[in-house]
Amino acid sequence: MNPRALPSHYLELIRDRFIFLASSPARLWKVKSGRGWPTARPGVLFALLTAAFLGLATFEANGVQKVEIAAALSITGDSSSFGGGSLEGIKAAIDEANRSGFGPRIELKVYDDRSTADGAREVAAKIAASDAVLTLGPAISVASLAAGPIYAKAGLASITTTATSDLITDNPTTFRILFKNSDQGEMLATFLAYVLGLKRAAVMVMDDGYGRTIEKGFRDTAERLGIEANYYILKPGEPMDEAARKAVAESAERPVVLAMLDTEGARLLTILRRLGVKGPFLGGDAFGIENFNSHFADTPEEKQHPGYFCENLYGITPMLLDSANADILAFAERFKQQVGHDPGWLAVAGFDAARLAIETIRKTAAADPGATTSALRTSALHNLLALDKQGSPLPGLLGPFVFDSGRGRQTALRIGRFNHGRFESAPLQIVPVLHPHEAEVESGAVFELRPGNYVRLQQVIYSGLYLNELMWIDQAHFTFGADFYVWLRFAKGAGAEAADPTEIKFPDLSTGHFDREHPVEQREMADGTSYRLWRVQGEFRSPFDLHHYPFDRQSLTLRFYNARAAADRIVYALDESAPDTMDSRSVTPSGVSAEAFRGLSQWKFVSAHQWRQNFVAKSSLGDPLRIGLQNYRELSGHAVTIELQRRSLTTLMKTLLPLWLMTCILYASLYFPPVLVQPKIGVAMTAVLTGMVLLNLVNSQLGAIGYTVAVEYAFYVYFALGLLQIVSVLLSEHLRGLGRTAAADRSDRWTRVLFIGAVVGLIAAAVIYE
Structure with a gap:
């Protein structure tokens, strides 16, 4: 039970009971004369458990049980898309924080400023008079400029979500979470x-x-x-x-x-x-x-x-999902599971703003649990103002939470372009360089945007894959054979010392060859990009999960990455411009040939999708320039996952048909007359030995695995039935030797019942399991 949910009079009863028990040792312990150590009275266990519970309950009763945060957003009006997108991210962050159980519970109250200055002022006045410790929003600059003076007068911090005007931070309690105009x-x-x-x-x-x-x-x-x-x-x-x-x-x-x-x-x-x-x-x-x-x-x-x-x-x-980093991609997966669609940059900005607010609240509440709303507001504002140093800042999706002297946060600016109505990353981006190398500055690979602010060109490579055929699957050696096309489209003028986009590696390719210098097709496109197409055939490694064999589903992944260029130089984005690009939710995607699985008689195609896969090394890797804000190396890659379901009935028939026939023979031997004792024992022993041979055959097909697969339980039941047969025969003969013929007959009948029950139960379990 959560102590914070208990009424205060229940906490008082628990406290009184504990004081009563603890006030005298005689109430806690009883000593039996001559029996050695004292033993606890029945009430002592309750008292000890209550002590721990009471400590937590008292902390919750005296501390901050919940903290209110206001969200002042443009839910309606011309800028409703900015307010609605921000709210999705805010709710996602607060839900995650409340589920974690760490710190006070966050209570969100949403206010609609109607995308107008007058609405923003009305909302600000309501929030200033409420119990809100800080405000998330406004979402647009017009509203922030109007509401800022009211928040400042109330000593209330305002963390904007998507407002970007240079002027909003003229209000002394406003913090801009994004770049400025x-x-x-x-x-x-x-x-x-x-x-x-x-x-x-x-x-x-x-x-x-x-x-x-x-x-x-x-x-x-x-x-x-x-x-x-x-x-x-x-x-x-x-x-x-x-x-x-x-x-x-x-x-x-x-x-x-x-x-x-x-x-x-x-x-x-x-x-x-x-x-x-x-x-x-x-x-x-x-x-x-x-x-x-x-x-x-x-x-x-x-x-x-x-x-x-x-x-x-x-x-x-500030963010495009097709060229985002590993942290944003991980957030996108969580967000999609929770909300049902991919997050846009509005949701990411809202999530970042809410995450900063939550961490500020946790720090504020921990420092002074019994503080008033006014004191909490002052403390929260002080903690936000302290985020002006780059020592070990709280990381965010769009960058670390570090504010400059004007309470503005420096975040990356991405450039997107519309392609047939769809917004995608432009093929060349300008990204910041925190620690430029002198050689790169001299060569022009890194250039100075303004004094002390260095940037470089980052290539966004549109990539795709078309699967021609999965030729075979070798589960014993954890490999599969694949034949597919892979293509890249990239900008030509990527500046000095530009990395080679075609220098890709297939880390799971065990046999075969990828000749990047000799594509099967190459040409220059109308939009100024270069096009390269390769055909790849080979054997690829895959970590098969066979726990559920033969009811298993396998995910086969084809992936590549550029090992010589970090993600700040090259990003591989999904090429969604072509109509035959693989759909991440399609059952029969056009990125897979209709004949791709014709050679896999034991497998059924389920789905296929392609996705970006970033390889992150969470280490400075010995480079002093990486220590601090960017203590990792990230490589960009592309992956395609094929989901296959094993045809369980076909596999069971091939594997277990001999076992089923021996089971029937074993059961039939239960009806042999009592004089055929030796044939009964012989059938049981033969059945067990046959099962061992079949089990070894199955294990040889599965390869060197150290865990039990589902089909092995069928063999274990089968061996148990053989043992049951032998024990039943010995017991029946013993009873007959004692002249207890009726008891021996009952033993035979119950053996048949147990035998049938075990077989039926095994079949039912297999049907349910599948």
């Missing part, structure tokens, strides 16, 4: 120059807090990089047609930078595309979400050509 502008200019190789741009700026801050970051970086840019200022609520036509007339061939939120950006993008502008188009995080394409769902162009308006559109995001 000027960082986005800086990234857009850097991506334009270093990745797209362009030095001209038309910048469409919405005259509000979001657009102006992105413009500032872009303008400063463009001047430093020598980008010639024309700036066009649009007023909120005013028609965009005139400004769009002017931009087209003056900057028709230039890439377009959209410094505005998604609603205005969708309207302007529609106008520009209908005026014939082909892009590329670059926008901030307002464009870096999968459902941005839904703004155009009702347009005739979108119905005729899905993804028409988003073609050649790039957007910023």
